[in-house]
Amino acid sequence: MxxxxxxxxxxxxxxxxxxxxxxxxxxxxxxxxxxxxxxxxxxxxxxxxxxxxxxxxxxxxxxxxxxxxxxxxxxxxxxxxxxxxxxxxxxxxPAIRAARAKARAAVWAAVWARRRPLAGAAGSRDGGLVIVDLDATLVGAHSDKERAAPTYKKGFGFAPMCAFVDHGEHGTGEVLAVDLRPGNAAPGNAADHITCLDAALLQLPETERSQVLVRADAGGSSKAFLHHITDLDLEYSVGFGALDTVKAAIETIPETAWVDAIDGDGSPREGAQVADLTDWMPDPTVPTRSPARFGPQHWPHTMRVIARRERPHPGAQLRLTDHNGWRITCFATNTGIDPTGRHGWPIQDLEVRHRQRARAEDRIRNLKDTGLRNLxxxxxxxxxxxxxxxxxxxxxxxxxxxxxxxxxxxxxxxxxxxxxxxxxxxxxxxxxxxxxxxxxxxxxxxxxxxxxxxxxxxxxx
Structure with a gap:
């Protein structure tokens, strides 16, 4: 054989x-x-x-x-x-997903007999979190399949939303949810993010569902999605667009607020710095639309916006959001910040934790190598x-x-x-x-x- x-x-x-x-x-x-x-x-x-x-x-x-x-x-x-x-x-x-969740719980229980399948201690917010990465991808269709549609990358097919357990040094990299969507589905659709997250949480063992960190790119930075996460008493780390408020904060923040960034191994990251922009963000405008009809109109009050600036590599295309030659990227989180690390995360560690969200791209590539590439x-x-x-x-x-x-x-x-x-x-x-x-x-x-x-x-x- x-x-x-x-x-x-x-x-x-x-x-x-x-x-x-x-x-x-x-x-x-x-x-x-x-x-x-x-x-x-x-x-x-x-x-x-x-x-x-x-x-x-x-x-x-x-x-x-x-x-x-x-x-x-x-x-x-x-x-x-x-x-x-x-x-x-x-x-x-739902029946198949419930069966898969039951099997997952049995696997985690079998592994737990030796050690927790993830890093840290269960029930511990600092280091013991289950990191769930959400991301959308594109799957091409070479024939007129039902509900296939043009994609924003000028292709044709579908845009499924995926959720994975992080697969870092101690993570498992499991697939929690894959929701099929037409190719013209918006990458930042809040309802799709909420649906996918809820399905992913149901896949986790019950003892782990209350200690989840949700990571996503800028497509997940919608007020409705972040309020949904905070209502579940979970943590998040999502990409945040360079809005006018961010630009104003970048121009206002003093140079002393920037601190050196680090790499995943803890060593200094040359030419990169991070800063907490929250205190320099302008006050939000008064909403004109009804929250009851259009959903939340303010960002969660516990949200903090963290920026990283780095010199673009040679040949990189400049962006409108670049500031004085620095490439600016931002993310939002509700994790507590503490420079000492005793009562929260140092800002440099939070930035590394968010940057490691890119590992979700590896999981998508592997999933495409395991049945997702062809519908x-x-x-x-x-x-x-x-x-x-x-x-x-x-x-x-x-x-x-x-x-x-x-x-x-x-x-x-x-x-x-x-x-x-x-x-x-x-x-x-x-x-x-x-x-x-x-x-x-x-x-x-x-x-x-x-x-x-x-x-x-x-x-x-």
């Missing part, structure tokens, strides 16, 4: 209880004469995508290895299952189901890495392409001796020790 390393994915399905949860969730949509369980069909599709497939027909790779993955439905049966689920997507999508169906609800399958596939990969490897092991942070090439796609042979099945791997495969370690760890979990 060509996907012997996929045995680790199978063990992750067992540990997480994913197939049981999905089977129970989609049981109402199983026809009376069905031979194949719809939950098993969804798991098989997720396994195929995790192994590198990008369409429903790629489940043939899983079907060709029955000794490893068991009996797999035919292509027509898979198509009928997807069509049946898509016909009632309004009820099916294979014509129907909009069919593609919504496909996005849930892609999220399942991405979670199976990250859950396998989180469960199988210690947090110091580099393989825990490998991207899907490397994980497939070195572990999942190793060739193997199943033999039967003394009424027991044995998986034989190539003796000189350089990464056999990772497969052995992962198998042993998953077997004992």
């Amino acid at each position: 060509s996907s012997a390393g996929g045995l680790l994915l199978q063990q992750t399905v067992r540990v997480s209880g994913l197939q049981r949860a999905l089977s129970a969730a989609v049981a109402p949509w199983r026809s009376e004469r069905a031979t194949h369980d719809p939950g098993k069909v969804l798991v098989d599709l997720a396994l195929a995508v995790a192994l590198g497939g990008d369409c429903a027909a790629d489940v043939a790779v899983v079907r060709a290895q029955p000794d490893l993955f068991g009996p797999v439905a035919s292509d027509p049966t898979v198509s009928r299952v997807i069509a049946r689920l898509a016909a009632d997507a309004g009820q099916v999508l 294979p169906f014509h129907g909009y609800t069919h593609n919504q189901i496909w996005l849930e399958i892609a999220a399942l596939a991405a979670d199976l990969l990250t859950w396998t890495q989180t469960l199988a490897f210690d947090h110091h092991e580099p393989a825990r942070r490998w991207e899907p392409k490397r994980l497939r090439l070195r572990i999942l796609h190793v060739a193997g042979r199943i033999t039967r001796t003394a009424r027991r099945n044995h998986l034989r791997l190539p003796r000189d495969w350089p990464w056999n020790h990772l497969i052995d370690t992962g198998w042993t760890t998953l077997q004992t979990t």
